[in-house]
Amino acid sequence: MSDIPSDLRYTEEHEYVKTGDEPGTVIVGITDYAQGELGDIVYVDLPDVGTSLSRMDVFGTIEAVKAVSELFSPLAGEVVEINDALENDPALVNKDPYGDGWMIKMQLRSAGELNELLASTDYAQHVGE
């Protein structure tokens, strides 16, 4: 059983969305389930700060030794911060996907969209747990 915190929102593509400290911001990463499926992460390619994303835009890629996966923006908005620590320590995604392994912080275009994402129970069902 992977960890699926109940206070987060999710996508079918295995990103999670966490509400940020500043109003209208969210933090995006991949779920514990996703990191487990990929195995040891060796590299995370993140966008530049300032990149404008539409919903479902590819914002980066995540690489394991034998698999690579695209990262999809769960919501529309602008990238205001990226997790620089992943450049030197991509294993943070494996160790702490919901904490130090976060990927980008976004300023949302419309906070209302947040409700369209999966709740933890829906996501748990999606991954069969």
Add this chain to the structure above:
Amino acid sequence: MAQKLNHAHDSSTTARDAVACFADRHIGPRPDDIATMVDAMGYDSLDALIDAVVPDDIRLRAPLDLPAAASEAEVLDRLRSLAGRNQVFRSFIGMGYSNCVTPTIIQRNVLENPGWYTAYTPYQPEIAQGRLEALLNFQTMVSDITELPVANASLLDEATAAAEAMAMSATVTKRHDGARFLIDAACHPQTIAVLETRAAARGIGIEVGSPDQFTFDQTVIGALLQYPDTYGHVRDLHEVCERAHEAGALVTVATDLLALTLLAPPGAWGADIAVGNSQRFGVPLGYGGPHAAFFATRDEYKRQIPGRIIGVSRDVDGRVALRMALQTREQHIRRDKATSNICTAQVLLAVIAGMYGVYHGPNGLRRIARRAHRQAARLAEALRQLAYAQVNDAYFDTLTVETTRERADRIMEEARSRRINLRRASETRVSIALDETAGDDDLSDLVAALAAAADATPPDLAAIEGDAIPTTLRRASSFLEHPVFHTYRAETEMLRYLKRLENRDLSLTAAMIPLGSCTLKLNATTEMMPISWSGFGGLHPFVPREQAGGYTELFETLERWLAEITGMHAVSLQPNAGAQGEFAGLLVIRAYHRSRGETHRTTCLIPKSAHGTNPASAVMAGMDVVVVGTDEQGNIDLADLETKAEQYKGTLGAIMVTYPSTHGVFEGKIKTLCDLVHAAGGQVYLDGANLNAQVGLCRPGDFGADVCHVNLHKTFCIPHGGGGPGMGPIAVAEHLAPFLPDHTVVPLGHAQSCGTVSAAPWGSPSILPISWAYIAMMGADGLTNATKVAILSANYVMKRLEGHFDLLYSGAHGLVGHEGILDTRPVKRTSGVEVEDIAKRLIDYGFHPPTISFPVPGTMMVEPTESESKEELDRFCDALIAIRAEIAEIEAGTADRDSNVVSRAPHTLQQVIADAWDRPYDRERAAFPSDATRVGKVWPAVGRLDNVWGDRNLVSSCPPIKSYATR
């Protein structure tokens, strides 16, 4: 049965007896073994088995129309006579190809040595540390000499390396719409032609001009410069780099490793990428190839670099161990989003070039370069005294003269009468490129020719010395400081170094390499003999065609044979690898549609089970990939195909299909599939990766393919060379023949050609005698029997493993084609053993593991080929069955789930003889699990690799020697 294979119907002349002789040696199982194997399968005869495997409606009913099989001696005689009809002049043509001396120790111990040339791509690093180290030497050499920190393990040729650089520039700059790429007009013409072809397919605009006139703006992805340029001129280009960088564009410099030993390296003055041909580091000219191109770039672009990169990692014991790194960039994982469709490298040639660096060291290389430069300087002085107008005042080894057309004609004639080829760079220009081999006699002949053309007396050369490299462009930095480039000056040391590396690797000289989809069949010694003959090796690719009469006949014959075998009309030998064949074939299809006013036909259907190169090639050819599903049996889902063919009817350009499928199965409905696609206006591209299962039994051209590539390195015996060279000629139906690739320097006469896909007109000619000899010695019967036995052997292996491992997919009657997929996922559930563990345990048994996790994750694909004897097949099956029993102990709880002979494999000698042994199983069982391993086995040089560590910490050049010491 036995009689059939002994050609009982042949008349008994001595030549005919000799025929049976070679096919009999190529095919592994003896006639009585074949009878036993057929019997074990429950069939009455080999033919009955084949009838059950190959669909009836595609069977070839007549024998292939090929000459009667010749004996090994006869074929060598014929090849000698062909080589004799190639006239080996002294070629001072340049253009990226130079004469050089292959050190004999490298020729005999690498180029001509099956220990090196029969190995496969180093997918199993524990038994490939030798060639991985040799490739790391190559990368270190390239990155040192170019001063760009990350080099790959080689690409196919300089022109395609430049094309990869262009593609990488697009990826890095993320400039797609209206993207432009600027090319220095003084680049080699074949490079420009290849770039134009690639760029047109991807919608990149090409502008060819003088770098001084380049205008960089936000649409420019990059620029290509040549240094020294194609006329030999050496100029300061740092200002062009600065302008490019200001606009955010990348600069690629096509260059020459030997020149860079004296010249300021591109990495030092602003280049982002350096590419070039490493041929002059000890690799014969070979009329164009094979040679290893190099590619080096800055550290920040390491994840965008195309092709294979060897990286330094560590093994389970923490020892330095090498492996292929960052494979997620590559087509087999990233498919249509890969950095490139590149699959093959030119490993054997990169090994030779790297060893040339090891052999000579930095001082030796500088000495060779200085000599070539000195000879050029002496020639320049002679030109001055003869009042010729030399275009380039700063040069390394190449001089260009501007003169009248008449005078240029005379220079060429005078040179030719002295058996010298020069380059006619234009109506009024002649270039002379000197090299390592240019001695005083050559120089006086050259000067005599130039004097005669000027009606003058040759000046005295004796006293001339010179240096024409501008002070600002002299190399200041040192290179090749690593001990490996300093330790092996003495031949004894060099010999032992080469042998030490060779002995770390498992090649066909030790055991079978049953890699599915790769076809590791015999590379017969007779086939390999001609590769180092000067009659094949000594020709520059751009010599006048009348000097290459032997090659011309060899090409024509081989093209005719390949057309007959594939049931096609015409063949292009230009593509240098299977993936290149795919790209070329799709370009041919696009050119055909264009000629009919159907430019919009760009949809390319690709089954889910396809090789990763297929989608990557389709994207390169400017097509849109639409994936077709597969059914539970692994076959292409015809209903889905029908739907998609209908849905994309208006834009359907092609389907790419592998046959037998990548699952190793002869799909029954291939004909229907071809008809469906044709009806929707598309063309059928047949991926010939598995042609080995078709030769003599069915032909792509007969069942509906319009184009098919032929992997000469699989089906037609060119050895894999440890990961290249390869050759991927394409065969096409009659309506596509006008669109075949052409060449800008050597026109091939294809009126509506799709462009140029390789630097050399016929790809890699010097290895074509291998395939030629194979076909000539096998004849139609031998080739067909080889196919039958390949299918028999695969089915025999599957049969023997029945009840031990599940066969994932099969065709009619539960049979496979020439390979089969073993499903090892069930044992993962019951024992925790992964497919990789089984692969590594096979190494302990002395075998090279089969292909793992392709085309289905968690499975292994076995392709035994026709060349393995029944004894070897049985040994391999016995090993797998024994491993299954070892897994059963884990299932039963009698072996530890985390520490057992399988999960901790492979076992190195150091591990099993170490004083400390804390594992819950016997050392002897770990190291000698079968009787055969006691007689002899290739030990893994290192323990299991730490893949994660290697990809997180990429190091792609030689680590300090002390790190090799045991921890």
